Amino acid sequence: MRNISDLIEQHLKQLIQGSSSGAIEIQRSDLADKFSCVPSQINYVISTRFTLEKGYFVESKRGGGGYIRIQRVDLPSLEAVHHHVHQTVGDQIDQTTAEGLIYQLEEARFLTLREANLLKAAVSRDVLQLKLPLRDEVRAKLLKAMLVALLAK
Structure with missing residues (x-):
């Protein structure tokens, strides 16, 4: 069974897709009422699952008529994806940012689930047991090389 955070994420993604x-x-507060949860649960889902690394831009306005606006940032073409990869990865990249990029590419269907899982496994800190900053530098080189090879299809 999925947890409440998964259900909220799925609901928001369906709304965005529609x-x-x-x-x-x-x-x-409306979303919290719909899912019978506290508003901070909504904040948690949005701040962890709708990040720029995962392909979303979030804007919020607090107060009486406040709202949260979530916008999908699409990667339009393969050339733009290559540019985005080189810009995001750079000379070093931490695990969270690397996983966010992989997630974004999978969501945009530039990577299959299997390819994404292989990439995540290869750039994991459990596999790259090196001291910082060397670990982030090796992760960046590995990730760039693998993505260039995968995105050349």
Whole structure:
């Protein structure tokens, strides 16, 4: 059985997918009521699962008429993806950012689930048992090389 965070994430993604603009505006309290949870649970889901690394731009306005706006940032072409990869990875990359990039590429269907899982396994700190900053440098080189090879299809 999936947990409440998974259900909220799935619901928000369905709303975004159904939106013609690729963006939604929600009231945090309304969503909390819908899922019978506290508003901080909504904040948690949005801050951990709708990040820029995962392909989403989040804007919020607090107060009486406040809202949370979530916009999907699409990667339009393979050339743009290559540029995005080189810009995001750079000379070093931490595990969280690497996994976010992999997730974004999988969501945009540039990677299969299997390819994404292999990439995540290869760049894991459990596999790259090196001291920082060397670990982030090796991770960046590995990730760039593997993505260039995979995205050349």
